[in-house]
Amino acid sequence: SSSNDISYVNTGDWGYAAGIEFEGKKILYNRSNETINNNISGGLNISYMYTNQELDNDKVANETAFNTTFTEKNTSFSGASDLLINADVTFLKEWKKTETNLMATIAYSTYSDKIYAIGTQGRGNIVEKSIGSLDFILKSKLTKNLGIGLSAKNLLNPDFKMVQENPNSDITIQSFKKGINTSLSLNYKF
Numbered sequence: 001s002s003s004n005d006i007s008y009v010n011t012g013d014w015g016y017a018a019g020i021e022f023e024g025k026k027i028l029y030n031r032s033n034e035t036i037n038n039n040i041s042g043g044l045n046i047s048y049m050y051t052n053q054e055l056d057n058d059k060v061a062n063e064t065a066f067n068t069t070f071t072e073k074n075t076s077f078s079g080a081s082d083l084l085i086n087a088d089v090t091f092l093k094e095w096k097k098t099e100t101n102l103m104a105t106i107a108y109s110t111y112s113d114k115i116y117a118i119g120t121q122g123r124g125n126i127v128e129k130s131i132g133s134l135d136f137i138l139k140s141k142l143t144k145n146l147g148i149g150l151s152a153k154n155l156l157n158p159d160f161k162m163v164q165e166n167p168n169s170d171i172t173i174q175s176f177k178k179g180i181n182t183s184l185s186l187n188y189k190f
Contacts, residue, residue: 016051019049085108104138124164
C-alpha cells in the first residue's frame with residue numbers, strides 16, 4: 001500500500017508444499033577406557049521444500065476490505081526457504097569416576113532466500129536474503145552438581161539484508177548486522 005503497511009490476507013484458493021529432508025548423525029571418533037570417554041560426533045540436516053500459492057485479486061476483494069493488485073499470478077509461500085542446512089561437530093570428554101565432563105560444539109546453519117512480503121502494483125516481492133550463522137558452545141560439568149557454560153553465537157556476523165525484487169535490479173529495503181552474542185552461565189544442580 002502507499003503507506004508501506006503489510007497486510008495479511010488469504011491470497012487464493014490453493015497452495016502447495018512438498019519437500020524432502022535428510023538427517024544424519026555419526027560418531028567420527030570414539031576412544032574409551034575404564035576412566036575416560038572421548039567422543040567426536042558430527043551431524044547434518046538438509047531440507048528442501050517447494051512451495052507455490054495462488055495470488056487472486058478478486059478473492060481478496062470479495063472476502064476482505066482490501067483491494068490488491070498482485071504483481072504475479074502465483075509465488076512461493078511467505079517465510080518459507082527452499083533450502084535449510086544445519087551441521088555440527090561435537091567433542092565430548094567424560095571422566096567416569098568424578099562424573100564430570102567437557103563438551104564443545106561448533107554448529108553452522110544457513111537458509112536460502114525467502115519471501116518476506118508478496119509484491120503488488122508491479123513491484124516485486126520483498127525477499128529476506130540468505131545468510132549463514134556459525135555458533136560455538138562450550139559446557140562443562142565441573143563436579144557432580146556444578147556446571148559452567150560459554151556460548152558465542154553468530155560468529156560470522158553476516159549482513160542481514162532485505163531487498164525488493166524488480167526486473168532491472170533489486171532495491172535494498174533494509175540491511176544491518178545482528179552482532180555476535182556471547183554468554184557465560186553457571187549452574188548448580190541440587
